[in-house]
Amino acid sequence: MPIDAATSALNLSFPPTAAATGFVIPQSRSFTVSVNPVVLFSILDHYLRRQENQHRVIGTLLGVRSEDGSEVEVRNCFPVPHDETQNQVAVDMEYHGSMFELHKKVNAKEVIVGWYATGANLNQWNALIQDFYSKEVLPPFQAIHLTMDTDLKNEEKLLGVKTYVSAPIGTSAKPENCLFLPVPCDIKYFDAERSGLDLLASAKDQPDRSTTLISDMDNLEKTILAVQEMLDRISDYVNKVLNGTIPENNNIGRFLMDTISVVPKIEKLEFEKMFNRFINGGLPC
Amino acid sequence: MATNGTSTTITKESPSNVNVTNVTAALDIEGNVPLESVQLDGLVILKIIKHCREFFPNTVTGQLLGLDVNGVLEVTNCFPFPGPTKYQVDMMRCLREVNVDHNTVGWYQSTYLGSFVTHKLIETQYNYQQTFNNKNVSRSTHGNLSLRAFRFTQAFMDAQRENKFTSESLLKNKLTFSNIFEELPITIKNSHLITALLHSLDDFENVIPQGGISTLDKETVTGPLTPNFDTLELSLDPYIEKNLEFLLEAIDEHGQEQSNFAFWQRSVTREQTKLQTALQKRKQENVHRLAAGQELLPEEEITKLFKLPPEPSRLDSLLITAQINNYCKQLNQYSGPTLGKLFMSGELQKP
Numbered sequence: 001m002p003i004d005a006a007t008s009a010l011n012l013s014f015p016p017t018a019a020a021t022g023f024v025i026p027q028s029r030s031f032t033v034s035v036n037p038v039v040l041f042s043i044l045d046h047y048l049r050r051q052e053n054q055h056r057v058i059g060t061l062l063g064v065r066s067e068d069g070s071e072v073e074v075r076n077c078f079p080v081p082h083d084e085t086q087n088q089v090a091v092d093m094e095y096h097g098s099m100f101e102l103h104k105k106v107n108a109k110e111v112i113v114g115w116y117a118t119g120a121n122l123n124q125w126n127a128l129i130q131d132f133y134s135k136e137v138l139p140p141f142q143a144i145h146l147t148m149d150t151d152l153k154n155e156e157k158l159l160g161v162k163t164y165v166s167a168p169i170g171t172s173a174k175p176e177n178c179l180f181l182p183v184p185c186d187i188k189y190f191d192a193e194r195s196g197l198d199l200l201a202s203a204k205d206q207p208d209r210s211t212t213l214i215s216d217m218d219n220l221e222k223t224i225l226a227v228q229e230m231l232d233r234i235s236d237y238v239n240k241v242l243n244g245t246i247p248e249n250n251n252i253g254r255f256l257m258d259t260i261s262v263v264p265k266i267e268k269l270e271f272e273k274m275f276n277r278f279i280n281g282g283l284p285c
Numbered sequence: 286m287a288t289n290g291t292s293t294t295i296t297k298e299s300p301s302n303v304n305v306t307n308v309t310a311a312l313d314i315e316g317n318v319p320l321e322s323v324q325l326d327g328l329v330i331l332k333i334i335k336h337c338r339e340f341f342p343n344t345v346t347g348q349l350l351g352l353d354v355n356g357v358l359e360v361t362n363c364f365p366f367p368g369p370t371k372y373q374v375d376m377m378r379c380l381r382e383v384n385v386d387h388n389t390v391g392w393y394q395s396t397y398l399g400s401f402v403t404h405k406l407i408e409t410q411y412n413y414q415q416t417f418n419n420k421n422v423s424r425s426t427h428g429n430l431s432l433r434a435f436r437f438t439q440a441f442m443d444a445q446r447e448n449k450f451t452s453e454s455l456l457k458n459k460l461t462f463s464n465i466f467e468e469l470p471i472t473i474k475n476s477h478l479i480t481a482l483l484h485s486l487d488d489f490e491n492v493i494p495q496g497g498i499s500t501l502d503k504e505t506v507t508g509p510l511t512p513n514f515d516t517l518e519l520s521l522d523p524y525i526e527k528n529l530e531f532l533l534e535a536i537d538e539h540g541q542e543q544s545n546f547a548f549w550q551r552s553v554t555r556e557q558t559k560l561q562t563a564l565q566k567r568k569q570e571n572v573h574r575l576a577a578g579q580e581l582l583p584e585e586e587i588t589k590l591f592k593l594p595p596e597p598s599r600l601d602s603l604l605i606t607a608q609i610n611n612y613c614k615q616l617n618q619y620s621g622p623t624l625g626k627l628f629m630s631g632e633l634q635k636p
Contacts, residue, residue: 038331044478045328045362049384076335079383099379105367107339150478196334200327203475204483210324210474220622224629263633271634275627 033144033163034188035074037197039116040148040161046079047118047150056119058082058129060096060136061146062103062110072113072144073188078103080115082129089125091132112136114144119151120160127178130166142166145180161185321356322470327479329363336365337395348373349391350380358469361386363393524619532612535605542602552594560591 039061050057063074078099082091100112115133117126126145133143142165149160164180189197203211234256241248266274329349336345351360362385364376381387475483564587571581 036335038328038335040482041328041331041479044476044482045326046383048476048478051384081382095379095382098375102372102376102379105372106336106365190338193331193334193338196330199473200330200475200479201483203327203473204480208474209477209480210472212470212472217618217622217625220625266634268634271631275631 031070031072031165031183033072033074033146033183033185035146035161035163035185036076037187037189037193039074039077040187042077042079043116043118043148044150047148056117056150058091058115058117060100060112060133061114061116061144062100063113064109064111065113065141074113074144074146076103076107076110077116084125089128091129093132096136111138112143113141114146116146116148118148120147120149120162122147122164122180126180127166130178130180134166144183146185322472323358323360324472324474326359326361327473327475329360330473332363333393333395340395344395346392346394348389349393350386350388351390352386352388353390358390360390366392525616525623528612528616528619532609532616535609535612539602539605539609542605545597546599546602549594549597556591556593560588563587563591 043057043059046057046059057079059077059079061074062076062078063072065072080092080096080099082089084090103110112133114137115129117129130143130145133145137143145164145166147160147162147164149162163183163185165183166178166180169177169179199211203209237246237252238256240246333347336347345365347363347365349360350362350364351358353359362380364380366373377387377389564584567582567584567587571584574581
């Protein structure tokens, strides 16, 4: 479970298909969930904009599945208003429906894969809502429940992201009873998104939490500085090993060998030719 | 209606309480303080990128939601436009229910190599800017993200309102290709929770990076925030090639516009000479008639007889020039880092 500290909870494999209850669970083999950062951003934004008396927010997760259902990528999400008290919970299903229709118009590939809630605790309402979403998800797949610890009450002060699937519990299946089984989840994003994320991440150590866009030139400078720092670090390490101050590590040595061996060796003349060609291509501008 | 830029509390209190005064202040001030910069939420950037990526290489458009507070336009959310306007209305209604800022503050459009100065854009932007104030153009290239915010200058708005782009009106409004748009500086701001999330993302060393190929649709997906060295990529040709190709196309179009204009000028001169000769003739005739004691023929009649062809709209050539300017700027900006990279690899090859 990536963005969370190591958990002691067992990651159980799926229970055998409970055919008797009519609950079909596909593929009891490995099952992984990956989350796109935009989902986490949306959830946090939703949480910030919650109603005054609300303690947590929920919403629908959209995403795509691999054919056998063993891999789920959560790509998008939208908030769903809900109301919960000590005694009852009400989810605005109409809202959920119309919002899903709207999302479908933009990206038809993304289907409902589950739901999210903020707060790390699971309670009986989670089971009820899970029951609702289980019906929304196309069978034979299962609804995924994703929680995000927005209270930051855990020891590591991380925004623990956990994903679960549910299994019916008891001899007769009741919607309010279910067993949440943790499933491993990680963060995945596309190449195009990385530049955006890099940019956002550059604001994280700023006291005012803001940043500006930088030009290509500045960006190159930053990257070169980063490479330089890495080179310094590694040459420092190599020197230390040579001096005998620290013991050598075969793995690091192997990585270094691999890296050095991929540096292309080009004949001097050949290189000069190529170099001049590129210069000519770059200069007229 | 929380603008997280101004919210100082994070979790425990309701943000709606804290910001009520800000919101009303913003609404009062709107229109009085001119916009000076645009502030984007991290969420907006990711959503725009997601939308653009899914439809690449087609261009996409969407709406930006937010508030303008004291001259800073805070864009806090956005959604894509799949087409019909009904979608827009429904989406706005839905978003309002979950306390998202439902003020339309502008729109975004994805572009390929910055070729965005088109007729369609002008129309859309004009419609928006009559009521709102902003526009965003985003362009995503490898390694570095490019997001830019534009709005029309007052001069262009005046000209567009009159819907007249003759040389005269361009001169009157002091409009040239470089002042169709004014660019607004963009800052990016994360909420406290997002900052916490980014730190969390950075923190997990207990996980082996799960990089590799997504099995779902064959696009590369990378693991957590590992260092990014895409900027060092040395494949220069495609970008420059494409850019030059577009540039040449634009220059061709510009040439066409020029010859159109020249044609108009020629026909104007031709008509004018005809008019002059006719006038001359009439005058001579009148002299004769005067001598013969006959009644004079009116001269105005002739001026009415000849119609000068109307001047073609200069908007096209204006836009093309702006576009050429854009391509040149891009090439210029690109070649700097490129040369840097080249010399770097040159150093690397030295024995």
